[in-house]
Amino acid sequence: MKFEQTPNGVKYEFYASGPQGATFIIYKEEHHTAHNIQEAKDWLRKEHDVVSIKIEKCEQTTERKNPARNYANLAHVMRAIGQTIKDILPDHVGFILLTFPYNEEKGRANYISSANREDCIKFLRETADRLERNEDNSKIEEL
Numbered sequence: 806m807k808f809e810q811t812p813n814g815v816k817y818e819f820y821a822s823g824p825q826g827a828t829f830i831i832y833k834e835e836h837h838t839a840h841n842i843q844e845a846k847d848w849l850r851k852e853h854d855v856v857s858i859k860i861e862k863c864e865q866t867t868e869r870k871n872p873a874r875n876y877a878n879l880a881h882v883m884r885a886i887g888q889t890i891k892d893i894l895p896d897h898v899g900f901i902l903l904t905f906p907y908n909e910e911k912g913r914a915n916y917i918s919s920a921n922r923e924d925c926i927k928f929l930r931e932t933a934d935r936l937e938r939n940e941d942n943s944k945i946e947e948l
Contacts, residue, residue: 808832815845819853823885824892826854832863879904879915887917894919901925 808816815837819827829849833842846858883902890900899920906912918925 811845811848813841813844813848815841817845817849820882821885821889822856823888826856828856829853829858831858831860833860834863883915883917887919891919899924899928901929 808818810816816832816834817829818832819829822828831842831845831849842860849855849858883904887900887902890902894900899918901916901918901920903914903916905914916925920928
């Protein structure tokens with residue numbers, strides 16, 4: 806995957822941290838000086854809504870690191886996405902966010918929701934039933 810890059814050539818990526826902005830990860834390569842990194846941080850703060858900036862040392866930045874792929878960060882990422890969804894939706898609309906491992910025989914789906922457990926179960930069952938019946942789920946009903 807391709808990284809974003811600051812004007813001075815420092816590679817970075819970011820993910821939403823909530824409605825306030827994003828968390829940025831700067832990849833410090835061997836040839837970067839402290840001055841290069843500071844310039845990159847200053848530029849990010851000037852051009853973006855920065856919640857936090859993390860610095861990761863790396864020898865090569867050929868493969869993009871997604872912080873959500875680190876399971877320890879998954880709960881943080883899910884909460885940030887959930888808060889963003891909650892801030893955007895009307896007050897009378899609930900949501901459920903599910904995450905699960907691809908291509909694994911065993912695994913566990915994780916969820917967060919703005920609703921109570923009973924409503925989550927009710928709407929997940931309703932959705933599973935529609936999926937099993939191959940009903941068109943692409944049409945979003947106004948609530």
